[in-house]
Amino acid sequence: MSKLEQVLILEPSGELKFKGPFTEVVTSNLKLNNPTDKRVCFKVKTTAPRRYCVRPNSGVVEPSSSINVSVMLQPFDYDPQEKNKHKFMVQSMFAPEGGIDNETMINMWKDADQTQLMDSKLKCVFELPPEALQALAKGKTNVFKLETSTPPPRKSVSAPSIVKRVPARPIKNDLDAAKEAKEVAAVPPVKPNIPKPSPEAKRPVPQEATVAVKAVNVGSSASDSDMKKVLDECRRLQAEVSKLQAENAQIKDDGLRQRKATPSDNTQTFTTEFAPVEQRSAIPPVLYLLAALILGFIIGKFIL
Numbered sequence: 001m002s003k004l005e006q007v008l009i010l011e012p013s014g015e016l017k018f019k020g021p022f023t024e025v026v027t028s029n030l031k032l033n034n035p036t037d038k039r040v041c042f043k044v045k046t047t048a049p050r051r052y053c054v055r056p057n058s059g060v061v062e063p064s065s066s067i068n069v070s071v072m073l074q075p076f077d078y079d080p081q082e083k084n085k086h087k088f089m090v091q092s093m094f095a096p097e098g099g100i101d102n103e104t105m106i107n108m109w110k111d112a113d114q115t116q117l118m119d120s121k122l123k124c125v126f127e128l129p130p131e132a133l134q135a136l137a138k139g140k141t142n143v144f145k146l147e148t149s150t151p152p153p154r155k156s157v158s159a160p161s162i163v164k165r166v167p168a169r170p171i172k173n174d175l176d177a178a179k180e181a182k183e184v185a186a187v188p189p190v191k192p193n194i195p196k197p198s199p200e201a202k203r204p205v206p207q208e209a210t211v212a213v214k215a216v217n218v219g220s221s222a223s224d225s226d227m228k229k230v231l232d233e234c235r236r237l238q239a240e241v242s243k244l245q246a247e248n249a250q251i252k253d254d255g256l257r258q259r260k261a262t263p264s265d266n267t268q269t270f271t272t273e274f275a276p277v278e279q280r281s282a283i284p285p286v287l288y289l290l291a292a293l294i295l296g297f298i299i300g301k302f303i304l
Contacts, residue, residue: 006118009033022078030069034061039095086124
């Protein structure tokens with residue numbers, strides 16, 4: 001199958017000429033003209049990609065417009081006896097509709113239909129200036145070689161030595177050492193600041209308070225409601241103690257009246273009437289002890 005004819009007009013059309021000497025970069029310009037009314041994509045290829053630099057190497061030529069492509073030959077040692085086989089090829093195809101970015105361009109060339117591609121080939125020609133031709137006729141070939149000047153030897157610069165100066169310590173003799181030891185020994189020891197116990201703390205604790213403190217330690221988790229109940233119980237016991245004391249006083253008064261009234265029956269009556277009093281009079285010491293324990297409990301609660 002025959003390929004499509006190239007729609008782009010190349011200037012120059014068959015050769016890219018590079019004029020030496022080739023000891024520096026040599027640039028040759030290629031002009032691409034698009035005489036059609038469609039956009040045309042192009043891509044430039046070469047057989048020696050390491051020897052040339054092409055800018056731009058691909059792009060889009062708008063309808064009835066042109067674009068310049070710079071082909072730059074890198075410096076090298078030229079040998080007139082060597083046959084030049086470097087070639088370039090310009091491929092092209094009609095651009096699709098819509099915008100074209102770099103990614104679209106890459107995918108378009110990757111998936112391009114080979115039957116829709118158009119190409120043109122160009123040869124590379126190296127030309128020498130008249131001075132170089134005369135030097136070649138005289139047998140001088142060093143004019144085509146790159147100048148490789150050896151750099152001057154580097155001077156070894158030794159880093160300045162950095163000496164850290166340490167201040168000399170004064171030499172101490174035996175007298176100075178003995179003097180310092182005396183000064184250290186003369187320093188009075190620091191006494192810890194321990195607070196002195198107050199006179200109230202030295203007072204002996206009554207036995208009732210000790211019992212109350214023990215009761216507090218045992219029942220330290222009592223709540224306020226329990227405390228209120230204890231106070232109410234204490235008031236009730238005090239009221240009973242007062243009532244018993246009043247009854248005891250009344251019974252004594254009645255016994256005295258009866259003794260004065262009937263002396264002959266004193267012993268029997270006294271025993272009969274006083275027995276219950278003796279039974280009742282045994283209760284107040286227990287109540288006093290219980291009241292003392294409760295009061296000690298309350299006092300210990302407030303002290304702690």
